[in-house]
Amino acid sequence: MKPDTNNSKADEVAVVCRNSSKLWHIPSSVASIDTDTTEQKLFEKETIIVPFADDLAPYSIKSKLSKKRKWFIIFIVALQGFLGPLSSSIYIPAVLQVKQSFQASDTAINATISSYIFTLGLSPLIWATLSEHYGRRVVYLSAAVIYLCSTIGCALSHSIGLFIALRIFQSVGAAAAQAVGAGTITDLFDIHERGNAMGLFLLGALIGPVLGPIFGGFINQFLGWRYIFWLLTAVGGLTLFFIVFFLPETSAAILKKKALASSEKTKTKDSKRAKLETHILFQKNQTTIMQGGVNEEANDSFTDGIACSSSSITAANSFSTSTSFFTTIITPIKFMFKPVVILATTPYSMAYGFMYFVIATLPHELQHHYSLTSYQVGLSYLTNGVGNAMGAYLSGKLSDRALNKTQESDKNNDSKANLEARLSPMWLGIILLPIVLKSIWFFVLYATVGLGVGFVQTPSNTYIVDSYQSHSASVMSAANMLRCISAGCTPLVAPSLISAIGNGWSMTIIAILSVLSGASILSIQHFGYRWRNQ
Template structure:
């Protein structure tokens, strides 16, 4: 009995010694599995280029990327002054030739959803190279087109190539700059989407007038070629995730985790369900769409009430473009200061309120001054305020969503780009119907009320954004 009891006691004692280790082992395994992704992200700073490049080199790379980002917006509008000549060349209708504009806007809004996914999966550099090469080839195709069908197809491919930087560029900003520097950098990068649509008609009008519409595309081809060379020699891979994968591939650890392609491609669409993204980008999408409303209506207003020539109308867009540039850069600087004072991403959104105030003012001033033919300086001042308001709204909005989803910066920016392009594609269709019905003054006043009301989205994003940003379901 004593032996049996001793044996039983010995077994119990042995189990008591063994079980804690076994339990700890199981717990460690569970913790390891749960934290695997977190640990993988936590060590990305070891591969980040933020602290390995000089500030001068960062800004040089950003300048090249911004030039690539400028291609898409300027190409969308540069041949608008030559539409009549293009229609005559191809012996087609207004509806058909206008389809080249609508198709371009649609493609440039949609394709960044896919470019963003590929950049996060395969790297930024390869996407810049491939997309710019595609843009050059398609632009040559536009210049050499002998039928309207081929011209439309080449415009679609041109938009596909030009659209990549609209999303991938935001990822490069996140790769290169710390949070306290991103606002200024993002503001500089986003100058392209703002001033491109304004500069395009000015340049296109003069090129078409003196050397013909085909040379518009040859000049764009030369610009694309210059950017391609700069990217090829001076833009390295900047994604920490890609650099880490390459490091692992070169080591003894041959297995590299790669999520399924369909899951990667779904991310930009998933962001359409995230309240943090929707509420932060809605004010900018509205502002950008209303800017295109102005772009579509301005020629008729200036020619009717001020008897401006085509070249004078083109130069008038500079008032809006100047406001855009000032607003984009200024809001970037202010949002960086805001993030330094209060180190939370939502601090950037406070700068948007300046745009929410200034944008409606510009819309009202431009609308009523143009309708009653008040001195053209007052009309141009309204255009400047309108552009300033759009710029002040844009940079903080885009920088904020990149801050809260830094790992998926390209994907979330492609989502914002889609919303922006949908708005910009819709409002020019409304202008020819609304303005003749109620006048430019009341039309712009309605837009001003909507712009002011978008401040509700800013308020909600500031209040609940930090909570909504924690929702990473399906990502």
């Protein structure tokens, strides 16, 4: 078969291999053909990229890992995801001592909390982009090192300015798993299994803000606030140890890229030899043409030599250049404006903000009304942690069950067409939050707030990941950004709001907003399939 040519450009060639319908990537450094003049140009510098179908299934590790190994990987990722929310709240009971130690103003101390939370929302936009270009493992390792170094710096710092800067870097290191973790779950689990995996992974984000004040209260009262950061250093070091020795690369796209690069390295000598042989065959063919005949065997060998040697040369390179870094980095921002992402994350973002509203105001309220000590204030967060854990676990189970039940009744057996069924458990959380926010029993209230947040979170995040599986890290970073905006703003608003209208009316407003957020879920359940396919 003769090569397919482009007459408009003599240096751009796409060659079709004999007995094959695939288009291969052919560098014009191998050949360039102009059929009008039979002019042949060899060994130029440019490369012609002809797209071909990309099948990542052979490189996926879903079927290559045992169930226990998969869950251990999710545990490692969840542990790193746990560090972000844990570090945001663990020293809240020690804020007064930190202020006295640095002789800082209230504004500066509040900046150590708000800057951390806002950075926790922004950083995943970068980490998600890096993970899609360089892999999950590289991102986890880099983030763990940054977190460890900055946390040690926080423990040793002696000025409020340095402390704030190190808190920002600590947040950068702690933020990676918030976005990349969803991509790891997509790499390891099929669509009907992700609810449980997402529930375990998101458990860290839910119980971190709750367990933080408990640990922080005890450590601050008996050891001092600096030991809070030494504890975080120990947890960060343990996480880094697990990542280094037990966390493999899970991205099928990155594994394919590495496999092609390895194959290219081993075939370099063969490729050079093939180029030389192709050049010799071409010269023989040219001689035959000039003598008035055509050597078909030499011509066919020439064509096959170009196609087969060229494909191995450029396959790995074409993969890495198919999507520009700039295009990838703005992908999460684009997701923030998609109706499905906005509406699916609205109830969760609001619920997460409500939880931080309570977390930020609880120490002052309990110390002012009940004269509780630092560790007693920390213990009051325990009920919320129990509620969060129960909500995340149960909603993951119910989410998978709802999807599987809908899929069984669907004659077409198309799980992607029924993804909106995952959102059904969110109604339990939306109903629970406004009821308990008006409750008069504190510990029942706080435990059920956690339960409500857990029920809202897991189905929401699993749904958007299933909707955009090929961009799971980017879509989760967009959702994380919306969540952290809410969580960062409510602690700033809470003191002024409570001072102006009191606890009762503040909780009433939150309860009303929680009920109204149900309209988002109702809209997605009716129009989500259409929006996802636009």
